[in-house]
Amino acid sequence: MKLIVGLGNPGSRYEGNRHNIGFMAVDEIHRRHSTFQPWRARFQGQVSEGRLGSEKVLLLKPSTYMNESGRSVGEAMRFYKIEPEDIVVLYDELDLPPAKFRMKKGGGHGGHNGLRSITAHIGADYRRLRLGIGHPGDKKLVSNYVLGDFAKADRDWLEPLLTEVADHADLLAEGKDSQFANKLTLILEPEKSQRKNKAPNGEGGAPKHQKAKGQSHIRQARQQAPANLPKSGPMAEMLKKLLGGRKD
Incomplete structure (x- = not known):
């Protein structure tokens, strides 16, 4: 009882x-x-x-x-x-x-x-x-x-x-x-x-769709820039300044 x-x-x-x-x-x-x-x-x-x-x-x-x-x-x-x-x-x-x-x-x-x-x-x-x-x-x-x-x-x-x-x-x-x-x-x-029940993300890091903490917009642009860039012209000059002189 x-x-x-x-x-x-x-x-x-x-x-x-x-x-x-x-x-x-x-x-x-x-x-x-x-x-x-x-x-x-x-x-x-x-x-x-x-x-x-x-x-x-x-x-x-x-x-x-x-x-x-x-x-x-x-x-x-x-x-x-x-x-x-x-x-x-x-x-x-x-x-x-x-x-x-x-x-x-x-x-x-x-x-x-x-x-x-x-x-x-x-x-x-x-x-x-x-x-x-x-x-x-x-x-x-x-x-x-x-x-x-x-x-x-x-x-x-x-x-x-x-x-x-x-x-x-x-x-x-x-x-x-x-x-x-x-x-x-x-x-x-x-x-x-x-x-209480929210599961942690895979490896414990931020979700993939989130920006990595502490990264500037310039750094992200460097990581995500397309592989084939124009070699000459106004666009080439602008990208060269943005990416700090990077050559692909």
Whole structure:
């Protein structure tokens, strides 16, 4: 059994909050994979069992509020005897721009109260999918910002992000975090993916169509001059001056 946890606060009041992007992502996984059962109350949260790829998976949305998320996660983990490395937590990340994401295993809580609680209950060795929501620019504004709803304009990046997370969630369940990240980068950040995957030129030099670095126009003219030049007349005199007296 693998455990995929979305973090957020329960109730309609918080449903559209930036802090609830973890709930949104897990809801999208549930919607897009017909193998999952209806949500039901268990482990101090809402759970649904199903399959992703070759793995049996439990989706969990703690109902304990963000600051006590670890109580719900710990209870589910102990019941199914799940190891921390088989747990993936999806949550909002202030330090990432909107629409960006990062996979990480272990580490600190970074001031996130949901992670702080989970780490206190099960240790720090679980896997994390950080979903960027951006930062308001001032620490004093953070609370209102994360507990504020996404703007309508955010749908342009939020919906594609949640869709791709859900469509490739089988890779998360199978522990293929690098493949998961590569898939999402290829789709959501194609320019970045192209830069990373750009192959070096043959022998490591500049492409043939590019001018050699440091060569003047005169030097290039010398290299590319036709073999048969006029021997007399105005054109012959001009080429003689251009090519520095070269005789073919």
